[in-house]
Amino acid sequence: MWEDDNDSEWDESDEEEFQRMKRNRFQHPLMQKALEIIKLTQAIVGSLDEARTELYGGQMMESAMILASKFSGAEAMENYIHKMENAVQMKLHARSLSSMSYQLALEGTHAEEHLQLLRDGIEDFRKLFITWVKGFDKSKREDDGWGVFMD
Structure with missing residues (x-):
């Protein structure tokens, strides 16, 4: 079933390249801001009462964590369409x-x-996000059969 292919073995240069890319990804300003948003969200969710934690906590933490995970995923690939799909999910979350944060403000x-700190972090993220998306290489697009981002 699997063929032994010595050309595809992982070697030291592959490991070095992987570690370099990982460092670059985690040092990127957008990732740094995403990690900051996770911490702010954790602090807010951690101070919610039990009912609101159950109602909002999981969704808030999921949204915050998706910012970092989708960024990391997009940075790991070259395909413009896949990058854009991740970017859209980041925007929505x-x-x-x-x-x-506004709902929590309404509920007092x-x-x-504290909520404004989170909103300010998201606004900073949005500005970095715009610059990041503009850097996507549209020539690296491969049609995935759905017709999105093909124009």
Whole structure:
């Protein structure tokens, strides 16, 4: 079933390249901002009462964590369409997280300053995101059969 192919074995140069790419990904300003948003979200969710934690906590943490994971996934590939798919998911989750911060404000669960810190982080993320998406190479697009991002 599997053929022994010595050309595809992992060697030291592959490991070095992998570690270099990993470092670059984690040092990217967008990833740094995503990690900051995760910490802010954790602090907010951690201070919610039990009912609101059950209602909002999981969704807020999921949205915050998707920012980092989808960025990492997009950076690991060259295909423009796949990068854009990840970018759209990041945008949607950032907007959802921001919306939930306003819901928490309406419910009076937190001091407005704490929620504003999260919103400011999301706004900073949005600005970095715009620059990042503009850097995608549209010539590296392979049609996936769905017709999205092909124009």
